[in-house]
Amino acid sequence: xxxxxxxxxxxxxxxxxxxxxxxxxxxxxxxxxxxxxxxxxxxxxxxxxxxxxxxxxxxxxxxxxxxxxxxxxxxxxxxxxxxxxxxxxxxxxxxxxxxxxxxxxxxxxxxxxxxxxx
Numbered sequence: 659x660x661x662x663x664x665x666x667x668x669x670x671x672x673x674x675x676x677x678x679x680x681x682x683x684x685x686x687x688x689x690x691x692x693x694x695x696x697x698x699x700x701x702x703x704x705x706x707x708x709x710x711x712x713x714x715x716x717x718x719x720x721x722x723x724x725x726x727x728x729x730x731x732x733x734x735x736x737x738x739x740x741x742x743x744x745x746x747x748x749x750x751x752x753x754x755x756x757x758x759x760x761x762x763x764x765x766x767x768x769x770x771x772x773x774x775x776x
Contacts, residue, residue, distance in 0.1 A: 686742035696772035702765040
């Protein structure tokens with residue numbers, strides 16, 4: 659295989675994966691999935707996710723879909739209900755979220771940049 663063909667395939671594969679991820683997030687995924695996809699530090703994922711979930715409750719933003727899963731940010735555990743939110747809903751939640759911890763402020767900045775690019 660030629661090097662140019664290999665490079666072109668890798669580029670196409672990477673673009674397709676990015677497109678699938680964006681489409682998946684626009685259909686609605688868990689808040690933690692959006693946060694992880696944005697590239698937020700692992701230590702701050704649970705904190706910002708819980709904060710955004712509280713804002714959703716306060717603003718009465720209903721998830722587009724509710725599922726059940728064993729997987730959480732901390733690993734596996736008992737069955738939990740998980741609300742799936744669209745990118746547009748997360749933009750609204752992020753605008754209303756005001757964290758106090760420095761690491762969460764940084765995480766919110768990263769998430770907001772990711773959502774703006776979506």
